Amino acid sequence: MGKRLYRHRNLSYWWCYDLDEIANHCDVHVQTVRAWIKSEGLQTTDSNNPLLVYGLDLIAFLKKQNDKGKCRTAFEQFYCMSCKEACPALQTKVALEQKPNGLCAKAICRTCKSKMNKTFKLNDFQKLKRAFNVVDVSQLYDCEVPTLKTHIDGHSKDNEFESLQGDLV
Numbered sequence: 001m002g003k004r005l006y007r008h009r010n011l012s013y014w015w016c017y018d019l020d021e022i023a024n025h026c027d028v029h030v031q032t033v034r035a036w037i038k039s040e041g042l043q044t045t046d047s048n049n050p051l052l053v054y055g056l057d058l059i060a061f062l063k064k065q066n067d068k069g070k071c072r073t074a075f076e077q078f079y080c081m082s083c084k085e086a087c088p089a090l091q092t093k094v095a096l097e098q099k100p101n102g103l104c105a106k107a108i109c110r111t112c113k114s115k116m117n118k119t120f121k122l123n124d125f126q127k128l129k130r131a132f133n134v135v136d137v138s139q140l141y142d143c144e145v146p147t148l149k150t151h152i153d154g155h156s157k158d159n160e161f162e163s164l165q166g167d168l169v
């Protein structure tokens with residue numbers, strides 16, 4: 001995905017940067033840098049104009065920003081784009097597809113029913129089989145069917161029972 005990563009390796013710890021330099025370096029608008037200072041906790045050397053930021057603080061800040069978008073999902077969790085967080089798979093069902101870079105797993109979010117994707121290592125296959133109910137892609141989406149069937153079955157049994165009772169009376 002097009003997740004924005006800020007370069008920080010070529011910044012100097014001992015240098016002071018002004019807002020324009022930071023904006024240039026990060027390829028963002030200077031207003032964005034002001035917003036970082038105002039509401040995102042980017043430290044300035046002091047509150048005198050022009051505002052300056054120590055390289056040390058800037059590097060720490062950019063690293064933090066870079067980490068923000070990353071969502072560390074547990075093995076059995078997927079990152080749901082709609083919920084914007086790690087979510088478990090509905091009925092622990094996943095469909096796997098082998099890709100050159102690994103196993104592409106598809107699942108349905110238990111919370112919002114959106115499709116979720118995650119790439120696993122090929123070596124994880126056995127682990128995946130233990131952790132998930134591995135199904136065909138087509139089976140991922142028919143999660144409603146089993147409950148519907150049980151409902152109909154239960155209903156028709158009730159009818160049978162009633163008619164039997166009727167016979168007895």
Ligand SMILES: [Zn+2]
Pocket residue numbers: 080081082083084087109110111112113114
């Ligand atoms: Zn979701």
